[in-house]
Amino acid sequence: MKRVLLLGLIALLPCSLVYADTDREPMGNRCQHFAFCRPDLTSPQIRHQLTVIGWQLWLEWTKAPTPAFYQWPSAVTSSTGFLTIPQRNSSSAQHSSGAPLITFTHYSQEAFESIVPRVNGSAELQSLSNDELPQLFLPANSQVALTAWWPVAADSITPIPVWDSDAPNRRESGSNGYLHWPTVYGVVPPAMNTPALGSTAEALSFAGRRVNNAPQQSLRDFHYLTLDAAQAQSLMTSHRFKMASQIALGRTLRAGDHLALVAAHLLTNDTRQGIWSTYWWQPLSRPPRHAPNELPPPWRHYHMDITVDANVPKERDGSPNICFNPWFDGVFADSGQGNGLQANCVSCHLKAATPLQQPLHVTRGIPALRRDADTLYTGLLWSVANPQNRSLYQSDSGRE
Amino acid sequence: MKYVFRKRSVISLLQPSLMLGLLLTHSACAQLYGDYLDTEALSQRASNVVFGTVKNSDGDYLSDATVVLQTQFLDFVAVTNENGRFRFELPEEINAKDLKTGCSLPGHAIERLIRRLPRGGATSPTEINCVLKSIGTSP
Numbered sequence: 001m002k003r004v005l006l007l008g009l010i011a012l013l014p015c016s017l018v019y020a021d022t023d024r025e026p027m028g029n030r031c032q033h034f035a036f037c038r039p040d041l042t043s044p045q046i047r048h049q050l051t052v053i054g055w056q057l058w059l060e061w062t063k064a065p066t067p068a069f070y071q072w073p074s075a076v077t078s079s080t081g082f083l084t085i086p087q088r089n090s091s092s093a094q095h096s097s098g099a100p101l102i103t104f105t106h107y108s109q110e111a112f113e114s115i116v117p118r119v120n121g122s123a124e125l126q127s128l129s130n131d132e133l134p135q136l137f138l139p140a141n142s143q144v145a146l147t148a149w150w151p152v153a154a155d156s157i158t159p160i161p162v163w164d165s166d167a168p169n170r171r172e173s174g175s176n177g178y179l180h181w182p183t184v185y186g187v188v189p190p191a192m193n194t195p196a197l198g199s200t201a202e203a204l205s206f207a208g209r210r211v212n213n214a215p216q217q218s219l220r221d222f223h224y225l226t227l228d229a230a231q232a233q234s235l236m237t238s239h240r241f242k243m244a245s246q247i248a249l250g251r252t253l254r255a256g257d258h259l260a261l262v263a264a265h266l267l268t269n270d271t272r273q274g275i276w277s278t279y280w281w282q283p284l285s286r287p288p289r290h291a292p293n294e295l296p297p298p299w300r301h302y303h304m305d306i307t308v309d310a311n312v313p314k315e316r317d318g319s320p321n322i323c324f325n326p327w328f329d330g331v332f333a334d335s336g337q338g339n340g341l342q343a344n345c346v347s348c349h350l351k352a353a354t355p356l357q358q359p360l361h362v363t364r365g366i367p368a369l370r371r372d373a374d375t376l377y378t379g380l381l382w383s384v385a386n387p388q389n390r391s392l393y394q395s396d397s398g399r400e
Numbered sequence: 401m402k403y404v405f406r407k408r409s410v411i412s413l414l415q416p417s418l419m420l421g422l423l424l425t426h427s428a429c430a431q432l433y434g435d436y437l438d439t440e441a442l443s444q445r446a447s448n449v450v451f452g453t454v455k456n457s458d459g460d461y462l463s464d465a466t467v468v469l470q471t472q473f474l475d476f477v478a479v480t481n482e483n484g485r486f487r488f489e490l491p492e493e494i495n496a497k498d499l500k501t502g503c504s505l506p507g508h509a510i511e512r513l514i515r516r517l518p519r520g521g522a523t524s525p526t527e528i529n530c531v532l533k534s535i536g537t538s539p
Contacts (some may be wrong), residue, residue: 099477156506174473203509203535208468208502210509246464246479247430250506333473 020149030278036355041312045150054277054306057268061064061293062299067223069106069145099331100244102149102235102259110142111269115384122384133366134350137379138269144381148263148327151248152219154256157186158248159206159214161328162283173339183210185283189258207247215283219362222260222281223298229255263327264302265345267380274380276345278325308345310366320344320365335361349380356385403529447489450496452528454503457511459530461485462532465505471498503530
């Protein structure tokens, strides 16, 4: 028992105290933020240590009055805020397989300043193909986030799918994107009366079906935004965002509608391959495990998973580490090494490179990486590898 | 296109169900993570078309309705355009007989669903027409 307590305390100490040889780290002073420069990933306590770190990050990220990323520059930002997206060529495709979502990538100031010069001069884009494995090229303690948002109508109850890991229709090899989730809640906007605990909505229409007695949940139980006309209009220039809105609302977004935060990936550059923590909304009937009490109300609804390595800590069956977010990973079908339920952030992001190499295949452990002169690894960031994003960085840098 | 063809040549050696998963995973997440694949170019291939309409009980076409096609492994989704029409271009390996279909629009419930499979030995196109009845106010 004493040993467990001691290890818990060690995990919270400044890195320099715990890891006296930090200066010998090849990547410099990356361990300022958390005591995690050289974690012993084989330690029996590693899962607990990671859990503590994941919740610390969430606490820090969600500090009042607004989450940290609201002040960050972004690849999809302009002076009017991160909700504004640049005009892109809309796809002519009418349908989608999987589950379209409204997502944004956010970069902390340090991360943004590091990425833009690299992307603007492709010759300068750091090639890591000669290294043992790709490494993050972000500055120490910088952060990158991916957020996902669900449209909520201003004046009526909006259906929202809720992940249930025990759902009877769970596909063990197929896709488990949100269209397939059997549990649907009704989100009640602030303009309507706050629902009584345990109340249910009338039948809701969602994803090709009718859902009877959907539990009601106040929008105030989510972190959310309210859109003005310009923001709604701007978002609807994206084919993907428009489709996500039509699926949720049966129409496009308009002024007064809301966006509810349903999921977030957070990459913190404290280690060679980063700390990858991921969060998703759940009703409080399924409270998150080990969440700190000091989390303010809407943020207590978010569950967490975290990883720092493609392999360890191993799963109970001895297989490589899994780090899963239902909104981001559930959609992946099995392509030979398991479906999205077996995903791991590091395993996936190690493949981030241009030209793209199997970006959507779930891999277990360290993936087979292409090693040729044409392959340019992008520091574990798919957002940099994605050729469609290049113009965004370039146009943004011109404006900033 | 070159990228897509290379994938297809590799996966053609694999199990049919696995191949299906590979193909569909690509197109699925292209939407989720920002259109990695050129969907416009993909649509030029010979494909497995499912098309149709969504109307109300009075025969009026309904826009912004959701149509979901479900296989054993995957879900496809489309929304109707301003003319109440939708169109899927599915991988050829999918048999229309195996698809489960659903249609929805807030404030409506399904009244009738008519599916017309390809004639003879053809695999495409499949026509699906949904009729939704109004049951309340929509947002």
